[in-house]
Amino acid sequence: MRLSYPADIKVIQVPCTGRVDIIHLLNAIEDGADGVYVAGCLEGECHYREGNLKARRKVTYVKKVLTDLGIEPERVEMYNLSSAQGARFAEIANEMAEKIKTLGPTPLAKDSAA
Amino acid sequence: MIVADRKPIEELLGMVEDCKKILVVGCKGCVTVCNVGGLKEVEVLAATMKIARKKAGNPLEIAEHVLERQCDREYVSQLGEEVNDYDAVLSMACGVGPQFLSEMYKEQSFFPAVNTTFFGGATQHGVWEERCAGCGTCGIHMFGGLCPIARCAKSLLHGPCGGSSNGICEVNKETECIWDSIVKKKMEAGQLEDLLGVKNFKSWKTARDGGPRRSIREELVQGNI
Numbered sequence: 001m002r003l004s005y006p007a008d009i010k011v012i013q014v015p016c017t018g019r020v021d022i023i024h025l026l027n028a029i030e031d032g033a034d035g036v037y038v039a040g041c042l043e044g045e046c047h048y049r050e051g052n053l054k055a056r057r058k059v060t061y062v063k064k065v066l067t068d069l070g071i072e073p074e075r076v077e078m079y080n081l082s083s084a085q086g087a088r089f090a091e092i093a094n095e096m097a098e099k100i101k102t103l104g105p106t107p108l109a110k111d112s113a114a
Numbered sequence: 115m116i117v118a119d120r121k122p123i124e125e126l127l128g129m130v131e132d133c134k135k136i137l138v139v140g141c142k143g144c145v146t147v148c149n150v151g152g153l154k155e156v157e158v159l160a161a162t163m164k165i166a167r168k169k170a171g172n173p174l175e176i177a178e179h180v181l182e183r184q185c186d187r188e189y190v191s192q193l194g195e196e197v198n199d200y201d202a203v204l205s206m207a208c209g210v211g212p213q214f215l216s217e218m219y220k221e222q223s224f225f226p227a228v229n230t231t232f233f234g235g236a237t238q239h240g241v242w243e244e245r246c247a248g249c250g251t252c253g254i255h256m257f258g259g260l261c262p263i264a265r266c267a268k269s270l271l272h273g274p275c276g277g278s279s280n281g282i283c284e285v286n287k288e289t290e291c292i293w294d295s296i297v298k299k300k301m302e303a304g305q306l307e308d309l310l311g312v313k314n315f316k317s318w319k320t321a322r323d324g325g326p327r328r329s330i331r332e333e334l335v336q337g338n339i
Contacts, residue, residue: 023154026161030168065158068123069166108168 001086005093017041018051025062025076032108035100037077039092045082052080072103115144115235116208117242118151118228120159126204127166129225133174133201138163138227139193139215140180141207148242150228151206153180159206159227184211190218197222233264250320250327256313258299263316265292271316273297273309 014020017040028036038059040052056078063073077096081088130136138160146152160176167174177200182189184207197203197219205211208230215224232244247264254261263269267277267285274293277284281294300306320327333339 021154023157023161026158026165030161030165065123065162066165069162069169071165071169108165 003086003090005090006097009093009097016046016048016051017055018046018048020055020058022058022061022065025058026065029062029066029071029075029106029108032106034106035075035077035096035103037079037092037096039079039081039089042080042082071107074099075103075106115147115233116210116230117148117232117234117244118145118208118230120150120155120206120228121226123162123166126159126225126227127163130163130174130202130204135175135177135200137177137179137197137200137203139184139203139205139207139211140178141184141205141211142180143183143185143207145207145228148236149240151208156180156206159204181207183207184214187214187218190214193219195219248322249316249318251317253313253316256308258296258303258305258308260292260296260299262292262296265290271313 017038020038025036025038038055040055041047043052043056046052059076059078062076066075067073077099079092079096081092138156140146140151140153140156142152145155149155156178160178164174164176179193181192184190184205193215197215198221200222203215203219203222203224204227205215205224206227208228209226212224212226215222232242233246233248234242234244237243244264246261247269249263262271266274267283267289268275270293274291274297278291278294281291281298283289283291297306297309300309318324
């Protein structure tokens, strides 16, 4: 397909989105990421039964933490797609990149050492 | 176990607003089990505070440490004098933790990061309920295994009050009337007459009313057995 997606997105592979923890998302924000999104399998299709559902709950928790700190919760998102949906992957990447561009750089940037 | 809730982030940030370098100390005891002050929660709190302070343009350096327990001096001593290298220390243990820390490291300021709430257990994942008031003279067996001291809003010992309605306490619609449950349980077991007997006065000397309590086990004080 040779689809392209924004080059400013860094992909971190995990065996299952159930592996993604609250601290990973917070650390990304703390280290200066403008946004973080988790791309899990379609709901109901998790190979480990509910890894993607757990990931969504963690994303929801981090959104609440960011809201409490006065940071836009939209900087963290959860998406679900199948590994066969290459076009959707590129679409989500573009969508998230656009959203972050609209929100602007992280409010932590001025002091971020990372 | 002892159950606690983490304090709101604004309150915690306010406690250390003048600090540049703090230590967050978790506990692997009760607060780990009730998901409020163990390793994970220490990491999340530290990251959250660092994000908040970076956003405010006033970065905060945070070290993390989790003790086996904060209610035993052997473990508290593991922190060592380096505890004084920080501007302040946040303890994520129950109310016992910051006190044991304060008693051992007199020059440091310790802040509680959680509100200690009650002795209880998890009734479902993420929900804890009070079960014990620590009154010091347990009589649960007299009430079908359900404690009216901890679970009745009035700690009544002789049956429900007029505020009991359809098994619910008037104090809160989410609270069962424990006396309703006690009576029902005894009726189902055919042991209702157990509740009719005259009970001795409840001794409150052993409860908190008598001031701070101390439990001494002579055989342990004298040495290991």
